[in-house]
Amino acid sequence: MNSRQMVLATFIHNSGAHPGGWRYGADADQHDVDHYVRLAKTAERGKLHCYFSGDQQGLPMIKGRDAYAATDYAGKLEPTTLLAALAMVTSDIGLIGTVSTTYNEPYAVARRMASLDHITKGRAGWNVVTSAGNSEARNFGHDRLMDHDLRYERAEEFVDVVKALWDSWEDDAVLRDKASARYFDPARLRQLNHKGRFFNVAGPLNVGRPPQGHPVIVQAGGSGPGRALSARTADLVFTAQSSKDKAVAFYDDMKARAAAFGRNPAHMAVLPSVQLLVRSTEAEARAAQEELLHLIPDALAWATLQMQIGFDLSDYGPDDKMPDIPLTNGGQWVQQELVRMARAEDLTLGQLAKRATVSRASFSMAGTPEQVADMMEDWFRAGAADGFSLSPNYLPGGLEDFVDQVVPILQKRGLFRTEYQGDTLRDNLGIPRPAHAQMGHEPDLWA
Amino acid sequence: MNSRQMVLATFIHNSGAHPGGWRYGADADQHDVDHYVRLAKTAERGKLHCYFSGDQQGLPMIKGRDAYAATDYAGKLEPTTLLAALAMVTSDIGLIGTVSTTYNEPYAVARRMASLDHITKGRAGWNVVTSAGNSEARNFGHDRLMDHDLRYERAEEFVDVVKALWDSWEDDAVLRDKASARYFDPARLRQLNHKGRFFNVAGPLNVGRPPQGHPVIVQAGGSGPGRALSARTADLVFTAQSSKDKAVAFYDDMKARAAAFGRNPAHMAVLPSVQLLVRSTEAEARAAQEELLHLIPDALAWATLQMQIGFDLSDYGPDDKMPDIPLTNGGQWVQQELVRMARAEDLTLGQLAKRATVSRASFSMAGTPEQVADMMEDWFRAGAADGFSLSPNYLPGGLEDFVDQVVPILQKRGLFRTEYQGDTLRDNLGIPRPAHAQMGHEPDLWA
Numbered sequence: 001m002n003s004r005q006m007v008l009a010t011f012i013h014n015s016g017a018h019p020g021g022w023r024y025g026a027d028a029d030q031h032d033v034d035h036y037v038r039l040a041k042t043a044e045r046g047k048l049h050c051y052f053s054g055d056q057q058g059l060p061m062i063k064g065r066d067a068y069a070a071t072d073y074a075g076k077l078e079p080t081t082l083l084a085a086l087a088m089v090t091s092d093i094g095l096i097g098t099v100s101t102t103y104n105e106p107y108a109v110a111r112r113m114a115s116l117d118h119i120t121k122g123r124a125g126w127n128v129v130t131s132a133g134n135s136e137a138r139n140f141g142h143d144r145l146m147d148h149d150l151r152y153e154r155a156e157e158f159v160d161v162v163k164a165l166w167d168s169w170e171d172d173a174v175l176r177d178k179a180s181a182r183y184f185d186p187a188r189l190r191q192l193n194h195k196g197r198f199f200n201v202a203g204p205l206n207v208g209r210p211p212q213g214h215p216v217i218v219q220a221g222g223s224g225p226g227r228a229l230s231a232r233t234a235d236l237v238f239t240a241q242s243s244k245d246k247a248v249a250f251y252d253d254m255k256a257r258a259a260a261f262g263r264n265p266a267h268m269a270v271l272p273s274v275q276l277l278v279r280s281t282e283a284e285a286r287a288a289q290e291e292l293l294h295l296i297p298d299a300l301a302w303a304t305l306q307m308q309i310g311f312d313l314s315d316y317g318p319d320d321k322m323p324d325i326p327l328t329n330g331g332q333w334v335q336q337e338l339v340r341m342a343r344a345e346d347l348t349l350g351q352l353a354k355r356a357t358v359s360r361a362s363f364s365m366a367g368t369p370e371q372v373a374d375m376m377e378d379w380f381r382a383g384a385a386d387g388f389s390l391s392p393n394y395l396p397g398g399l400e401d402f403v404d405q406v407v408p409i410l411q412k413r414g415l416f417r418t419e420y421q422g423d424t425l426r427d428n429l430g431i432p433r434p435a436h437a438q439m440g441h442e443p444d445l446w447a
Numbered sequence: 448m449n450s451r452q453m454v455l456a457t458f459i460h461n462s463g464a465h466p467g468g469w470r471y472g473a474d475a476d477q478h479d480v481d482h483y484v485r486l487a488k489t490a491e492r493g494k495l496h497c498y499f500s501g502d503q504q505g506l507p508m509i510k511g512r513d514a515y516a517a518t519d520y521a522g523k524l525e526p527t528t529l530l531a532a533l534a535m536v537t538s539d540i541g542l543i544g545t546v547s548t549t550y551n552e553p554y555a556v557a558r559r560m561a562s563l564d565h566i567t568k569g570r571a572g573w574n575v576v577t578s579a580g581n582s583e584a585r586n587f588g589h590d591r592l593m594d595h596d597l598r599y600e601r602a603e604e605f606v607d608v609v610k611a612l613w614d615s616w617e618d619d620a621v622l623r624d625k626a627s628a629r630y631f632d633p634a635r636l637r638q639l640n641h642k643g644r645f646f647n648v649a650g651p652l653n654v655g656r657p658p659q660g661h662p663v664i665v666q667a668g669g670s671g672p673g674r675a676l677s678a679r680t681a682d683l684v685f686t687a688q689s690s691k692d693k694a695v696a697f698y699d700d701m702k703a704r705a706a707a708f709g710r711n712p713a714h715m716a717v718l719p720s721v722q723l724l725v726r727s728t729e730a731e732a733r734a735a736q737e738e739l740l741h742l743i744p745d746a747l748a749w750a751t752l753q754m755q756i757g758f759d760l761s762d763y764g765p766d767d768k769m770p771d772i773p774l775t776n777g778g779q780w781v782q783q784e785l786v787r788m789a790r791a792e793d794l795t796l797g798q799l800a801k802r803a804t805v806s807r808a809s810f811s812m813a814g815t816p817e818q819v820a821d822m823m824e825d826w827f828r829a830g831a832a833d834g835f836s837l838s839p840n841y842l843p844g845g846l847e848d849f850v851d852q853v854v855p856i857l858q859k860r861g862l863f864r865t866e867y868q869g870d871t872l873r874d875n876l877g878i879p880r881p882a883h884a885q886m887g888h889e890p891d892l893w894a
């Protein structure tokens with residue numbers, strides 16, 4: 001079938017996206033690779049386009065010792081090593097990992113992602129983020145977080161340098177010609193000699209051009225600078241949108257921004273994240289939703305709200321309304337979505353805290369498989385989404401329920417494929433392989 | 448059997464340690480993970496203790512475009528991602544990767560190695576190096592290489608911070624107690640708040656304590672500062688020694704240095720590297736050795752010598768003798784070994800160039816399986832080695848020959864085990880798991 005179909009990803013968040021998820025689901029050990037192997041195989045069984053592993057470079061800050069102890073945030077596996085392992089137990093699904101531009105060097109990230117693209121044989125993706133926590137800053141020699149806009153300026157240059165490093169080898173640079181004693185063709189390697197505001201990088205990379213040319217670029221920034229970075233560089237845009245109308249507005253804005261950069265908007269897929277809970281009946285779905293909510297300690301909800309709005313609520317109580325707060329230097333999009341939600345729905349801080357803890361400003365729904373499929377079809381046809389990033393509430397059950405109960409309905413409706421259609425993640429997404437950018441100088445290493 | 452047995456590792460260098468190796472062996476693709484999968488499985492079939500993947504953060508500098516084109520040095524996979532992939536297709540062998548202390552941050556390395564130790568279920572090792580090339584420096588914003596001794600001072604602090612980060616979680620910090628809503632015990636996490644000459648790192652790590660407590664620490668520095676770092680911190684010491692006598696002297700020096708740091712010298716294994724070529728008869732072995740040598744273009748040999756001694760030989764020819772040269776800022780041990788070899792054996796620069804290209808100052812031998820086993824037994828019993836790091840000349844054949852023809856002889860003589868004896872690399876090496884160092888403060892994240 002040739003009509004447009006959904007792109008589906010799954011965002012694997014520790015033991016589940018719902019803060020009550022780890023107490024609800026199976027006894028998942030976040031330090032055991034087998035937990036993730038099971039999830040990746042399940043996602044591949046469902047023919048999902050990609051498995052997405054998030055990351056931070058430190059512990060997220062949540063005030064209150066008991067609140068913290070109730071979360072599954074403190075420890076888990078690092079994405080690039082985890083995804084390389086998952087490459088060996090899967091064969092088709094894309095493997096996307098978060099690597100920050102804030103405390104890393106572009107040469108190091110370019111080679112790890114290039115290596116991952118070779119190991120996955122063309123299934124790697126890089127989620128480009130900036131690190132937004134003071135606790136992360138303090139693990140890397142800084143007293144506090146870098147300024148928000150400065151972080152994004154650094155990210156822009158970082159992505160450009162990484163892409164140039166991936167292009168520092170032409171596709172056919174490796175010869176392995178034993179007779180002529182030429183392992184590679186030196187004329188097909190290039191130096192960048194990049195000298196920028198943040199980075200000076202000579203190159204060439206010491207890994208050959210990735211199978212996909214460039215691993216798939218993923219971005220999720222919702223602020224102005226974040227949207228600009230996405231529109232210019234991202235192949236996949238992940239976003240948290242609390243309603244279909246807001247998602248349509250975001251979708252239109254992003255497609256227009258991509259076009260303004262001279263890009264084909266169809267080559268950038270916009271995927272709102274959805275937290276889904278699937279049960280055979282509405283009543284069962286509502287009951288499961290209530291049980292999950294019940295499993296979140298109040299202290300954790302309150303601490304999470306403070307973290308997400310970047311504001312100390314010690315002077316307020318759960319029955320108060322949202323005060324006026326200054327723009328955070330952290331994740332501005334999430335902050336503003338929560339403020340907007342509190343005002344629009346006239347929520348108390350206590351109500352908002354539970355909402356913030358559950359959904360992080362993304363769309364959350366509990367229902368039957370048909371209801372969930374209806375919602376997805378509605379958003380998809382309304383121009384709110386090219387597909388979705390599923391954040392299962394609890395793992396592994398939440399993902400298994402989706403794959404076994406919702407995917408078949410989407411397939412029957414012709415909204416989702418029944419088989420992987422290409423060899424690489426780009427093939428499967430229908431996003432073209434970037435041509436090699438001719439650039440730079442022959443390396444002076446052999447001058 | 449309870450008597451002392453050899454530790455055996457294999458150092459996998461691109462398509463083979465011999466520069467003619469890629470033209471001699473199978474058509475190995477260094478960007479294809481299957482090349483390394485085959486090697487790791489072969490090494491595990493031979494019950495070797497570890498598979499060792501080297502690394503540089505840039506292209507090695509070799510002058511001369513044709514010389515460069517004749518090498519297999521330019522591109523390959525990055526070790527931490529590669530080893531995570533190999534973890535999934537092996538079950539017992541240790542997986543050691545090089546990660547530099549020079550252009551990385553300790554928090555990032557601590558978490559990647561901790562993650563690898565979880566993924567391998569306790570089989571990870573970290574080869575601690577300093578980056579010794581100007582081409583690497585220029586990929587990370589520096590005009591030239593950091594001073595040799597300064598690099599080692601940074602490495603000392605780097606290793607200490609990484610170990611402290613691994614200890615920032617107690618072993619039993621993860622509770623996953625659903626009933627009490629405690630995923631982990633906050634009292635069992637610690638902040639370092641390290642403020643040193645090179646690094647300020649708060650911690651705690653966002654990965655739980657590695658299964659081995661600390662992944663195995665590997666070091667190969669031969670200079671004074673390099674030996675000091677090894678003696679204080681390394682579980683395994685890899686070294687290039689050109690003769691048994693020199694190996695005995697190095698071995699004694701390292702064991703004495705370890706004891707001077709208050710360590711049990713038996714808990715630090717010293718492994719000289721050996722480049723072995725195994726054939727059924729001596730004549731075949733010599734013929735294969737000649738053929739390999741023939742496959743190295745003269746231009747490559749000359750360029751390699753210049754790189755290894757860190758000196759421009761434009762004013763000299765292959766018939767000249769080694770001039771007096773200043774101490775390099777790069778790898779001083781290799782430089783001095785080559786100068787010593789040239790003087791001791793009265794070699795011309797042309798002869799030295801071939802030797803330098805083949806063996807990098809380590810011991811090289813071609814012979815029958817019995818002869819090779821005799822040499823290894825001789826060194827082992829003479830106190831020159833706790834075992835060996837095998838650098839196969841060509842891959843995969845060179846490793847397969849060793850595993851199939853030499854290992855059975857060593858086993859028959861009782862010099863090498865016939866089965867893996869423990870679950871982790873430390874178990875298999877007979878090196879104790881480090882106790883958790885109680886330290887620091889409870890994190891202020893939840894204050």
